Amino acid sequence: MPRSLYGRAALILIVPVVTLQLGVSLVFIQRHFEDVTVQLTNGLILEFQLLQETADGANNQGEALIVVDKIATPLRLNASYSDSETIPSQNFRRFIDITGGTVIRSLTDGIPNIGPILLPNDHEVTVFLPTKWGDLNVSFARNRVSANNPHQLLVWTIGLGLFMVIIAFIFLRNQLRPIKRLSHAAEAFGKGHHLPYRPSGAYEVRSAGNAFLEMRARIERHIEQRTLMLSGVSHDLRSPLTRLKLALSMSDDPSANGMRKDVEDMQRLLDEFLTFARRDADSASDVESVNSSELIGNIVDGYATRGEPVLLHETIGEGTLQLRPTAIRRAIENLIDNALNYGSCAEISVVHRKKSVTISIEDSGAGIPESQRIEALKPFARLDPARNQNIATGVGLGLSIAADVARAHGGQLRLDTSERLGGLKADLILPIG
Ligand SMILES: Nc1ncnc2c1ncn2[C@@H]1O[C@H](COP(=O)(O)OP(=O)(O)OP(=O)(O)O)[C@@H](O)[C@H]1O
Ligand SMILES: [Mg+2]
Known part of the structure; x- marks a missing residue:
């Protein structure tokens, strides 16, 4: 299933139309053309039988040709006797000739002892009718046995179908555009x-x-x-x-x-x-291009000059980010402050991926149990006072601000347990571009 609304709507539109067309074409059209061919061929068989009887009633081949010709001309058939050596040994029809098979079948059914039937092109048919005086070579126009250009109907249905699908697409797109605009705005x-x-x-x-x-x-x-x-x-x-x-x-x-x-x-x-x-x-201030390593380096240096135990653990990859530097700086500093307040040191790692950058701040404190993480992110939320004994003056805004900043940049703040240090691991995930 396509993921976009447009793709889905298009599929819903096209699948029934195409199925209907294919079904109708294959079942109905094919049968219809076959029926027409059989009916036309049956009419012709009567004329052939008349020719055969007339030829058989004559006294020799020359006389037979004269009497046969008399009936054949008004029936728009060409009749002649040909040498038995020039008569081909089997039927012939082109592979792409769809109704040709039906023509041969119904002629053979109607005149069981008929000679080879030749369908060399779209315009001409030649058959060999056995008579008392040898095989009578009869040729006539192809349109007397099958309907003209059966593929035209197919071409028209497919062409018109395509045309309608294109128009429907255009209308559909116009209908979907307002939904797209709404989703962009939201x-x-x-x-x-x-x-x-x-x-x-x-x-x-x-x-x-x-x-x-x-x-x-x-x-x-x-x-x-x-x-x-x-x-x-x-x-x-x-x-x-x-x-x-x-x-x-x-x-x-x-x-x-x-x-x-x-x-x-x-x-x-x-x-x-x-x-x-x-x-x-x-948060409405201007977005700037910022080199992530430079930004983190600056922040870490700031703490280091004040003698705080903040260090850069590792940087994987490098890249330029579009962000509001003051806001991001505040978010990262809030997380580092927490690490210093509730643990004894802060270690920072920056990992660049194809679509996002993750800035992790880890500490060796008590961490936040999983059940309290959502609570900790709320404004003015401070966890269990027993945990906060050593620092009495927090407001409970630090994490909530950091989460808001991340959200405003299209990213998120994730709290986890640090596997290396045992305390809290705060991941600030920011999308690139
Ligand atoms: N690194 C951490 N280790 C253990 N607990 C933490 C850590 N960071 C935050 N917490 C817990 O989550 C609560 C909320 O943190 P938050 O930063 O939002 O507020 P605060 O630090 O109490 O006050 P503020 O940051 O506004 O001065 C804290 O009171 C603390 O209990
Ligand atoms: Mg704090």
Whole structure:
């Protein structure tokens, strides 16, 4: 079965038409032409029998020829006596002569002692009729025994059939185009692009298109509201926090130290909220051609200069990717931060395949059990607090942001267990091109 809707529809259209045509042609047309041939030949047999009787009634060969000729001419038959040596020994017909076999068969059935029957071409037939005075050579036009050009009907059916199939194809394509446009628009929206789209085509397609437009508008409204709210809250909380920080820095109360740290944490959380809220804005930023090894190298170097245990484990293949560098950088850094926070080190590998690049970040921590992986990818989700004892300040956005970035690039984030290090293995899979 073809995979595309177009291929399937074409198949549904062509198979019945071709089967019908072939069936009708083979069964009906063949039989019809045979019947016509048999009927015409039967008529001719009566004329041959008349010739034979007339010749047999004569007194010698010369007389026989005269009387036979008298009947033969108005019947448009050519009759003559030929030398017995020139008479061929068997019937002759060309291989491609479809009705020729029927002609020979019915003539032989009608006149059992008939001599050889010759069908050398489309225009002429010669038979040898035994008479008292020798074999009478009778020739006549081929169209007296079989219908003219039987293949013409076949050519017309096939030709017209092809013509209709081509027209149907064109109409079909026009009907399928709106579905294709809808699927393009929906696919692009899934990756975070807003393509111009106007519903068109058949009623069902148009209503699906309208439903898509409404859904898209609703989702966009939602995103906008969320962004506004998050950035509003973060922004409004900043000024009181700054004032608190200022006040704390002036106080010499010993308990102020702890409070100062809390205020700093809060500020960091607010920054993360703001980044989260702005993400949609920068997911619309420009796509650039980036060399994958260079990008990863930069990120790893950044951590290395800060003395963090992040290293490049292996790179297989090389290639240029079309991506939004800031977003991808944030996704990879989120994964590395997690590896450092929940494990003790981060090892990165980059594997290029024909259609995709996989960037894996592995650590030696406790990992995430399979049953909790879906939960961990949700925004603001933090797993079992006992696991997070050493770091109290996460928000639960890191993995969700990374997954969103991957999706916006047409790829995906997959969580797995690292076979080498025993902790979590996060695979960021990005399509090429
Ligand atoms: N490498 C890892 N090893 C073990 N558990 C992990 C790892 N990465 C994430 N997790 C678990 O998944 C949860 C969600 O991770 P996520 O990065 O989304 O949030 P976070 O690290 O808690 O906060 P944020 O990254 O926003 O500061 C974490 O709270 C942690 O329990
Ligand atoms: Mg994190």
